[in-house]
Amino acid sequence: MAKIEKYIPIVGQPIIDDLKLIAEKLKGKSIQHINSTSVGGGVAEILNKMVPLMIDLNVDTRWDVIKGGEKYFDITKKFHNALHGKQEDITKDEFDIFMETSRKNMEEITNYSDIVFVHDPQPIVLINKKTNNKWIWRCHVDVSNPDKKVWKFLMDFIPKYNAAVFSAPSYSQQNFPIRQFLIAPSIDPLSDKNKELPQGYIDSVLTKYGIIKDKPMVTQISRFDRLNDPVGVIDAYIEKKKYIDCQLILAGGTAADDPEGIKVFEEVKEKAAKDKDIHILLLSHSDLEVNALQRASTIIIQKSLKEGFGLTVSEALWKSKPVVASNVGGIPLQITHKHSGLLCHSIDGAAFAIKQLLNSPEYAKKLGENGREHIKNNYLITRHLKDYLLLFISLYHSEDIVYL
Amino acid sequence: MSEIKNAQEPFRFYTRLHLTELTGLKAANLEQLVELIKNVPGSSIYHHTHKFLQQHQYLSPEPPNDFAYWVTEILGEDDLGERLASVDTIQFTTIRSLREKIMLTIEDYIKEKPSVKNRFANINDEFHFVKSISFILPTNYYAYNLKEFAEVLRKITIDSIYFHIFEARLRLEKGINDFSNWVENSIEDKELAKKISKLDPYTYTLDALRKKLIEIIEKKAGY
Known part of the structure; x- marks a missing residue:
């Protein structure tokens, strides 16, 4: 289990103290991450680090993964490429398969948290389960020049979210219907890829x-x-x-x-x-x-x-x-x-x-x-964690200066 | 050693954490830039004149604001970049007046050199306007006298120093930084308060500023 205290020698005690202060403000709120895989790099790698650290900070956090067959994931790969601006021919049948799998996932995944944090386009339809809780769509993809057809399809769901998160300013959209935040990814200084070596x-x-x-x-x-x-x-x-x-x-x-x-x-x-x-x-x-x-x-x-x-x-x-x-x-x-x-x-x-x-x-x-x-x-994971905690708090405040 | 004077009211240290919100607004040339500077929220002007300070706190001498950096590095207008970098932020007590100064500086330059309107940034290099959402939280640190104050200054995050020195003065429009205010009114040491408020914090890295504050306070208090 990842321990937040292990980062003290790297970032210093005050940064960890700040994280604890913010985490306290989320007392009583539950967070539910949803994405499409629990293994591999990218989003799963981030969540595998982030979820245990949130739990260690006493933030009530859990992580659900949607299911889908090979065909479904082939289609979502096409979505991914199309959002990156690559020409992809996605048929009506494929959109239908995507919706059908999404409906099955809606039945399986329980909407029980105060804040639901949906990662990437694969689980995007789950927003249709929204009740009076808060939903965030985290877009990890470069959507500065997306394929119009796929983007239009996603825009049937995005406005229902409370906020969206992008990784770079150039991915932000003009006249976007919901608040958009900039949260860059991060590296973990304690991982094999980054730790000190003899x-x-x-x-x-x-x-x-x-x-x-x-x-x-x-x-x-x-x-x-x-x-x-x-x-x-x-x-x-x-x-x-x-x-x-x-x-x-x-x-x-x-x-x-x-x-x-x-x-x-x-x-x-x-x-x-x-x-x-x-x-x-x-x-x-x-x-x-x-x-x-x-x-x-x-x-x-x-x-x-x-x-x-x-x-x-x-x-x-x-x-x-x-x-x-x-x-x-x-x-x-x-x-x-x-x-x-x-x-x-x-x-x-x-x-x-x-x-x-x-x-x-x-x-x-x-x-x-x-x-x-x-x-x-x-760009260390502690900053990333801080941004996520502040993002959750911001869902309950519309002002630019928030006194906590 | 001097006698330690206790304050009437302790100083409570706060911290300020920020989250960046995207506006979706972008500029590709100077005309678009100045038009957007006129209309974006104050929290965006604040972000682009102060982000560099926090993100690049290790850099010295003073790094430029985002506008100066973009104009110099992307549009190649070194002259205007220098004028924007020289906007003396410490002289402004409101975001509104700072915004006007930046606008006027760019507008004057466009008048002097109208051809600059035809210079456009590449598609990846446009200026993206974002804004800072500030979260202000009380920390568990208090100081009842200057000795304790200097001790806490050594321990707190630079975000806390940043909040009391920069954000309180300009963004919250208090006109004076929180440290000087407390030293003057609770410790009743006008001379030290003045010394702190005379510092131009924009010309220090945040860690150098921390050291300078500790030095001034300890010297004055004779510890």
Whole structure:
């Protein structure tokens, strides 16, 4: 069971005291999270951390998961892609299946809490069970440019909620019928991906993958897909390698059901074969190794073409690493250009920034230190928890200044 | 060692926590920006002139407000960015007057350089207006004299210092920060109250401000 006290050495006693003060204000209120899966990354990963911490703070919290068959989840995957702006052909039959499964879930899930917190589009129809309690819709998806048909469908349900939550300002909607809040995701400093590691373990990971310890390491950790632009990263590396000797590490996984991802991985391998200092590492579910690679790196890159929030940036900054990342999605929230990292818009821009940081280690160090402070103050799970508790309280107040 | 003077009324420390609410309003050029600055709620102006301070509390010297940052980094208008960053927030006792100053600064610049109206931000780089919802809670910390006051200052969150110094003065329109008010009226030390109110908190990081306050109080009280 996660204990809030374990975060005191990281964020300090006063932050935990504040969380306890807010939690007290929720005495007598019950919270019910609903999403579509209890396992894996994304929402389930957040809730697996968040729910026990809320309970530890004496907030009456529980978590329900909706059910659905393979067909239903294929359709919701299409919804997900369409909300990201991808063209998806969703038939009337598929909308009907979605509604039918939703109706079954409405029968199975009890509406018993003061506040119902629905995550993502899959359980969105459950709002039809609303009585006089409060409902929140948490959208974890980038909906800055959604497919109109799917968005219109969801808008049959969204106005019935009391509030919606988005992860970045660019996802907010003009003339939205309900209050919309900005709550960014977070990283857990105590997780395998982020906790402190012994140098011996870090060195063993480098040895395992044939990476030289005393040559600068430029690293991108991300899935091998087009949107993370691994080919562009190699181009940027080749560009600046003319001037500085260093290694490039591209590490991540591919989804077995993603033929495009496998194609990208092959392209990357082919391009990397010409240079012995490029290391392509296929990692799956090895959070400790990812942590070790990030900690061993000189610079971390995240050259995404499109991004949700881009938490790999927070992970790198938390390790005080100088970061070069694209100015897309939630990345500019994590990096203030020239203060806590460098933002770029192109391969040339990335190459220039890498060169600048490798040649100016003092500047790079300062950016990394600022970055860690920024993450400590804004993107750790304790801030996320605070925002959720305040969000619940805000449902009972419409004013901009709330005295508790 | 000086004699410890107890206050008539203890100082109760509060904290202020904030949640960000989205307005859905965005600007792509200076004309749109100034039009929205005129019309958004005061809590949005407050957010964009103070967010930097809290989110980037480690940065020194003083980081710019959001408007200055956007105008400089996105529109590339360094001259206007400098003018906006130089808006001396400490001189304003209401959000209304601060809002007017920012509007006038941008409008004057557009008059001087009308071509700037044609400069648009890219689709990912627009200025998104958001606002701060403040939650003000009493903490369990009290101080009956300056010694206790300095001790609590060491322990409380920067959110608490932020509330008593920035939010009370400007957003709640008290005109003076809470610390000076208590020192003057309950400790009856006008000189120390004046010293605290003369500090320009906008030129310190929040932790540096905490240290400075403790230093002034301890020096004055002779501990």
